Amino acid sequence: MKNTLAPLKPSRYEEDYFVRQQIELRRSLATQRQAGMELEAREAARALHFMKxxxxxxxxEEISLGDVRIDKCFGCQGLWLDAGELDTISARESGFMKRVWQAFRP
Ligand SMILES: [Zn+2]
Structure with a gap:
């Protein structure tokens, strides 16, 4: 008697489909791993360079001038502003700082 319930052999097209599906899954996982590594590298760089x-x-050193906090370097005498602080300063200024903001704003 012939066994009519024998498993069907997948066609070549089905096999190719499943291979492509596996490759796409692994590509997606690799992309996620890479993004996680980039995030870890950014966090490590941030921890190393924060307030340097x-x-x-x-x-x-953070110096408060009204509601603006200016980051001051006493090594090279540089001044650094966080995002939005130059905008805050230039909103009150009509002189040179306003011109600086207009030239450098994003
Ligand atoms: Zn410096």
């Missing part, structure tokens, strides 16, 4: 002068590497 980008020019000379000295520790930056």
């Amino acid at each position: 002068c980008p020019k000379c590497g000295m520790q930056l």
Whole structure:
């Protein structure tokens, strides 16, 4: 008697489909792993460089001037502003700082 319930052999097209599906899954996982590694690298760089002068590497000191906090380097005498602080300053200024903001704003 012939066995009519024998498993069907997948066609070549079905096999190719499943191979492509596996490759796409692994590609997606690799992309996620890579993004995680990039995030870890950014976090490590941030921890290493946070509040360090980008020019000379000295520790930056935060000086409050009204509601603006200026990061001051006493190594190279540089001044650094966080995002939005130049905008805050230039909103009150009509002189040179406004011109600086207009030239450098994103
Ligand atoms: Zn410096």
